[in-house]
Amino acid sequence: MTNMNVKAIALRARQAAPTLGLLSTERKNAALEAMAEAVLKNKTLILSANQKDLRSARQKGLAASLIKRLELNDAKLRGIADSILLIAKLDDPVGRVIQTVSRPNGLVIQKVRVPIGVILIIYESRPNVTADCMALCLKSGNSVILKGGSESLHSNAALYRVMRAAAVSHGVPEGALELVMSTDRAAVKTLLGLSDLIDLVIPRGGEGLIREVARISKIPVIKHTKGICHVYVDKDADLAKSEAIVVNAKAQNPAVCNAMETLLVHESVAKAFLPRAAAALRDKGVELRGCEKTRAIVPGVQKASTKDWTTEYLDLILSIRVVKNFEEAVQHIETYGSRHSDAIVTENKQAAEAFTRAVDSACVFVNASTRFADGGEFGMGAEMGISTDRLHARGPMGLEELTSYKYVVLGSGQVRK
Amino acid sequence: MTNMNVKAIALRARQAAPTLGLLSTERKNAALEAMAEAVLKNKTLILSANQKDLRSARQKGLAASLIKRLELNDAKLRGIADSILLIAKLDDPVGRVIQTVSRPNGLVIQKVRVPIGVILIIYESRPNVTADCMALCLKSGNSVILKGGSESLHSNAALYRVMRAAAVSHGVPEGALELVMSTDRAAVKTLLGLSDLIDLVIPRGGEGLIREVARISKIPVIKHTKGICHVYVDKDADLAKSEAIVVNAKAQNPAVCNAMETLLVHESVAKAFLPRAAAALRDKGVELRGCEKTRAIVPGVQKASTKDWTTEYLDLILSIRVVKNFEEAVQHIETYGSRHSDAIVTENKQAAEAFTRAVDSACVFVNASTRFADGGEFGMGAEMGISTDRLHARGPMGLEELTSYKYVVLGSGQVRK
Numbered sequence: 001m002t003n004m005n006v007k008a009i010a011l012r013a014r015q016a017a018p019t020l021g022l023l024s025t026e027r028k029n030a031a032l033e034a035m036a037e038a039v040l041k042n043k044t045l046i047l048s049a050n051q052k053d054l055r056s057a058r059q060k061g062l063a064a065s066l067i068k069r070l071e072l073n074d075a076k077l078r079g080i081a082d083s084i085l086l087i088a089k090l091d092d093p094v095g096r097v098i099q100t101v102s103r104p105n106g107l108v109i110q111k112v113r114v115p116i117g118v119i120l121i122i123y124e125s126r127p128n129v130t131a132d133c134m135a136l137c138l139k140s141g142n143s144v145i146l147k148g149g150s151e152s153l154h155s156n157a158a159l160y161r162v163m164r165a166a167a168v169s170h171g172v173p174e175g176a177l178e179l180v181m182s183t184d185r186a187a188v189k190t191l192l193g194l195s196d197l198i199d200l201v202i203p204r205g206g207e208g209l210i211r212e213v214a215r216i217s218k219i220p221v222i223k224h225t226k227g228i229c230h231v232y233v234d235k236d237a238d239l240a241k242s243e244a245i246v247v248n249a250k251a252q253n254p255a256v257c258n259a260m261e262t263l264l265v266h267e268s269v270a271k272a273f274l275p276r277a278a279a280a281l282r283d284k285g286v287e288l289r290g291c292e293k294t295r296a297i298v299p300g301v302q303k304a305s306t307k308d309w310t311t312e313y314l315d316l317i318l319s320i321r322v323v324k325n326f327e328e329a330v331q332h333i334e335t336y337g338s339r340h341s342d343a344i345v346t347e348n349k350q351a352a353e354a355f356t357r358a359v360d361s362a363c364v365f366v367n368a369s370t371r372f373a374d375g376g377e378f379g380m381g382a383e384m385g386i387s388t389d390r391l392h393a394r395g396p397m398g399l400e401e402l403t404s405y406k407y408v409v410l411g412s413g414q415v416r417k
Numbered sequence: 418m419t420n421m422n423v424k425a426i427a428l429r430a431r432q433a434a435p436t437l438g439l440l441s442t443e444r445k446n447a448a449l450e451a452m453a454e455a456v457l458k459n460k461t462l463i464l465s466a467n468q469k470d471l472r473s474a475r476q477k478g479l480a481a482s483l484i485k486r487l488e489l490n491d492a493k494l495r496g497i498a499d500s501i502l503l504i505a506k507l508d509d510p511v512g513r514v515i516q517t518v519s520r521p522n523g524l525v526i527q528k529v530r531v532p533i534g535v536i537l538i539i540y541e542s543r544p545n546v547t548a549d550c551m552a553l554c555l556k557s558g559n560s561v562i563l564k565g566g567s568e569s570l571h572s573n574a575a576l577y578r579v580m581r582a583a584a585v586s587h588g589v590p591e592g593a594l595e596l597v598m599s600t601d602r603a604a605v606k607t608l609l610g611l612s613d614l615i616d617l618v619i620p621r622g623g624e625g626l627i628r629e630v631a632r633i634s635k636i637p638v639i640k641h642t643k644g645i646c647h648v649y650v651d652k653d654a655d656l657a658k659s660e661a662i663v664v665n666a667k668a669q670n671p672a673v674c675n676a677m678e679t680l681l682v683h684e685s686v687a688k689a690f691l692p693r694a695a696a697a698l699r700d701k702g703v704e705l706r707g708c709e710k711t712r713a714i715v716p717g718v719q720k721a722s723t724k725d726w727t728t729e730y731l732d733l734i735l736s737i738r739v740v741k742n743f744e745e746a747v748q749h750i751e752t753y754g755s756r757h758s759d760a761i762v763t764e765n766k767q768a769a770e771a772f773t774r775a776v777d778s779a780c781v782f783v784n785a786s787t788r789f790a791d792g793g794e795f796g797m798g799a800e801m802g803i804s805t806d807r808l809h810a811r812g813p814m815g816l817e818e819l820t821s822y823k824y825v826v827l828g829s830g831q832v833r834k
Contacts, residue, residue: 112773367828369832373826392808411782415788
C-alpha cells in the first residue's frame with residue numbers, strides 16, 4: 001500500500017468527520033442496528049473469511065491461545081451483534097451540555113460535548129475489536145480508521161465490509177468508517193505522521209505494540225498498557241472478604257489487565273490469612289511466589305525476586321509480600337505498580353480513605369476485586385479499553401471519553417470592556 | 418547545563434509530586450498568600466534583576482513591543498501579586514468528586530479529581546508567566562518545571578527564588594517548584610525526552626516555539642497556537658450590535674489570540690452594514706483589506722488575498738469578505754479558521770443554533786465579541802492559556818484543566834462473577 005493510498009484514507013475520514021459529527025442520534029442508532037443485523041445475516045461470509053485467517057495462523061504455527069482469540073463462531077458473532085446493539089442503546093454523548101455558567105454580564109456559557117474528530121485504532125488479533133471500535137466511534141460521532149493485525153486480516157475485512165455497507169445505507173458518510181487493508185509496517189508509520197488529519201491514536205494490544213506506536217506517533221496517543229495490580233490485605237481486614245477478593249482478583253480471569261499480580265499482606269494478619277489464602281488460591285491452580293516471610297508461613301512457595309514485583313504474569317501465578325505496615329504497602333505499589341488498579345481490604349475507614357488518597361492509580365478499590373476495573377462494570381455500557389495515561393482519559397474509556405467539548409457562548413450584544 | 422542537571426531537576430519534580438498532591442487546600446493557600454507577599458516585599462531585588470534583562474534586551478536591539486512586555490514596574494508587580502492572591506481564592510479542584518455512580522451490586526464509584534503530576538512550561542519573554550504558572554500549578558497540586566526565555570532570565574529567576582522560598586517555608590516540598598536556569602537549547606530537548614518523569618508540556622509563546630516543542634516532544638503537549646477568529650454578520654443581524662461587536666473584537670486588544678482577524682458579512686446586509694462598520698473601524702485606526710464585493714461597497718479598501726484569510730495579524734488590520742449565504746460563511750471558517758473562537762451576529766435563533774453546531778471551534782459565540790474567549794471572562798478566575806487542541810483541554814484552561822482524575826470504588830466485599 002503506497003503512502004498516497006494511506007493518506008487518501010485519512011483524508012476521506014477527515015472530510016467525513018463534520019457530517020458524521022452532526023448526524024442525529026436516531027440515525028446513528030438505526031445505522032448501528034443495521035450493522036448488528038448485517039453481522040448475523042452475513043455469517044457465512046464472515047466465518048469463511050475467518051477460516052482463511054485460521055488456516056494461515058495454523059500454518060504459521062501461532063500459539064493455541066492466539067488461535068482461540070482469532071476464531072469466530074456462531075456464538076461469537078451473536079456476541080458481536082449484541083455488543084453493537086448495546087452501544088446503540090447507550091446515551092449519545094454528542095451535544096450533551098456538561099456545564100452551564102451564567103456570567104454577571106449576561107453571557108451564558110455552555111460546555112458542550114463534541115466528537116474528537118478522526119480516531120485511528122491500531123490493534124492485534126481479535127476480530128471483535130473491529131466491530132466494537134466501529135460501533136463506539138460511530139456512536140460518539142468520530143470517523144474511525146482501523147488498522148488490524150495481519151493475522152486477522154480477512155476476518156477484519158469481512159466484518160468491516162458488511163458493517164460499513166449497512167451503515168452507509170443508513171446515511172453514515174462513506175469516509176466515516178475506514179479500514180487500512182495492509183500488512184505493511186510502513187503504512188502504520190505513514191498514518192502515525194498524519195497529525196493534520198488524525199486527532200487521536202488508540203493502540204490496543206500487547207505492550208510492545210503500544211510502546212512502539214507511542215514512540216513513532218506524531219499524533220496524540222492514549223495508551224492502554226499493562227496492569228500490575230495489587231490487593232493489600234490490611235491489619236484491619238475481614239479475612240473472609242479478603243480471601244474471596246484475592247481469589248477473584250487472581251483467578252476469575254488471570255489473562256486480563258485488571259487481574260491481581262501481587263498480594264500484599266500486613267504482617268499482623270499474615271499468619272492468620274496466608275495459609276487459608278494459599279490453600280484457596282492453589283485450589284484454583286495458582287502458583288505462588290513469595291518473600292521470605294511468606295515462605296516462612298506457607299510451605300512450598302517459590303522465592304520471589306524483584307522481577308516478580310514488576311511482572312504482569314497474565315497467568316495463574318501470584319507474587320506475595322508481607323509488609324510491615326500500611327506505608328510499606330503503599331510504597332510497594334508506588335515503586336512497582338503500573339497505576340492501573342489496586343485494592344485495599346480493610347474494615348478501618350481511616351486506612352481505606354488514606355489508601356484511596358495515597359495510591360495514585362486509575363482505579364483504587366476498597367473491599368472489592370480489582371476485576372471490576374472495566375467499562376461495563378462501571379456502568380459505561382461498553383469500553384474502548386482502559387487508559388493507563390493521565391491526560392484526557394484515565395481508566396475505563398467509554399463513549400464520553402471519545403469526545404472533546406466546545407464552549408457555546410450566548411450573548412445579546414456584549415462587548416469586552 | 419548538562420543533561421544530568423536537567424534530569425536531576427525533573428527527578429526532583431517527580432519525587433515531590435506525591436507529597437504536593439496530598440497537601441491540604443489551607444496549606445496551599447497559605448503558601449500562595451506568602452508568595453504574593455514575597456513578590457511585593459522583594460520588589461527592589463526583582464526590579465533590579467529586571468533591569469539587567471532590559472539592558473541586555475536594549476543592547477540586542479529587541480523590538481520596543483517586546484521590551485515593553487519584558488519590563489516590570491511597581492504596578493506590574495502589584496498585578497502579579499494580585500493574580501497569585503486570586504488563585505489562592507479559587508476553589509481547589511483536587512479531591513473534588515466529579516461524578517458518583519451506584520451500581521446494582523452495591524459498589525459506589527466516585528470519579529475524583531487528582532493532579533496531573535509534573536508539568537513543564539516552556540515560555541517566552543513575559544516574566545509574569547513565571548508567577549502565574551507557579552501559582553496555578555501549586556494550587557492544582559502539580560509539580561512545575563519552568564523554562565523561560567533567555568531574554569527574561571534574570572527577572573524569571575528573581576521572581577522564582579522569592580516565590581519558591583515563601584512556598585517552601587509554608588510546607589511546599591522543595592522539588593515542587595523547579596526552574597531551568599539555562600539558555601541552552603539542548604536543555605529543552607533533553608527535558609522534552611523525559612516522558613517517564615514529566616506528564617505534560619505546555620508551551621506558551623509564539624507559534625514557532627509551540628510547533629517546535631510539539632515536533633520534538635516525547636511528552637504529551639497541549640498547544641496554544643494561533644487564533645484566526647471570525648465574526649459573521651448574518652442577514653438577520655442587528656446592525657448596531659454587529660458594529661459594536663466587530664469594533665470590540667478587532668480593536669479592543671488586537672495583539673491577542675481571541676481578537677477577530679476576518680469579518681464575514683452576508684451579502685444582503687453588506688451595503689447597509691459595511692460603510693458604517695468601516696467608518697467605525699477606521700476611527701480606531703484599523704486598516705481594511707477586502708474581497709471584490711467589499712471593495713465595491715467601501716472605497717479605499719486594499720485587496721485581500723488568500724494569504725489574508727490565513728494570517729493572524731495580531732494588529733490593527735482586518736480582512737473582510739462578503740459571503741453569499743450562511744453556508745459560505747461556515748465554509749470559510751472551516752477552510753481558513755484556526756478553530757479558536759468564532760462568532761455569529763444574528764437575531765435568527767435557527768441560524769444561531771446552526772452556527773454553534775456547525776462551527777467546530779473551541780469557543781463559538783452568538784451575539785458577543787470573540788474577546789470573551791478568556792479564562793477570567795469564563796469565570797475560571799485565572800487561566801494557563803487557551804488550548805487549540807481537542808484532547809484533555811480545549812479553549813481556556815483553568816485549574817480544573819490542570820487536573821486528571823481517578824476512580825475510587827467503595828465496596829463491601831464484592832467479587833466479579
